[in-house]
Amino acid sequence: MADEKGKKNELELDGGGKKKKMIIIIAIIAVVLIAGGGYYFFMGSNGGDTSEQAKSSQGSSNEANADENAPAQVGSALYVPMPRPFRFNIPGATRDRFIEIRVQLLVRGADNEENAKMHIPLIESTLLNIFSQANADDLATSVGKEVLKDQSLSAVQLVMKDLKGNETVEKVLFTGFIMQ
Secondary structure, eight states: OHHHHHHHHHHHHHHHHHHHHHHHHHHHHHHHHHHHHHHIIIIIHHHHHHHHHHHHHHHHHHHHHHOTTSOOOTTOEEEEEOSSOEEEEEOOSSSOEEEEEEEEEEEESHHHHHHHHHTHHHHHHHHHHHHHTOOHHHHTSHHHHHHHHHHHHHHHHHHHHHHHSSOOEEEEEEEEEEEO
C-alpha cells in the first residue's frame, strides 16, 4: 500500500509538471507566431511598397529627363549644403549674442542644383546680409526663426531670379541653429 501511495504522489507531481510544460510550450509558440506575424505585417508590406515606389520614381525621373522644360517632379528634391556655417554676432536688448546657423537649400531638379552650386558665394553673401539684420530677441522664438527663414528664402529667390530667370531655390532649411 505504501508503495502504491508513493507512486500515486509521483504521478500527481508528474501530471502537474506536464501541464506547466504544456502551458510554457503553448506560450512560446504563441509569442513566436505573434512575432512572425508582426514581422510579416511590417516588413513584408513595406517591401512591396518600396519596390513599387522605386519603379514609380524611376518612371518619373525618366519623364523629367524626356521633357526638361516641364516643372520638376515632386520626388526630385535635392539638397545643396552651404559649405560653411554662418557665424556672426547680433545685438539683443540686454547684450549681443553669437549665432551659428547651418543652412541647406532645397532645390528641384539637377539644373537648379547646378545653378545653386555655381552661385554659392552669391547665395552666402545674400544670406549673411539677411542674417546680420536680425535681432537676438526675435531669434529666441520659433516665430522669429520662421520669419528669418522666409526672409532668407525671398532674398535668395530674388537674387537667383535676377541672375538665372527662375527662383531655383524652393526652401531655405536651417539644419543647425546655435545662439549663445
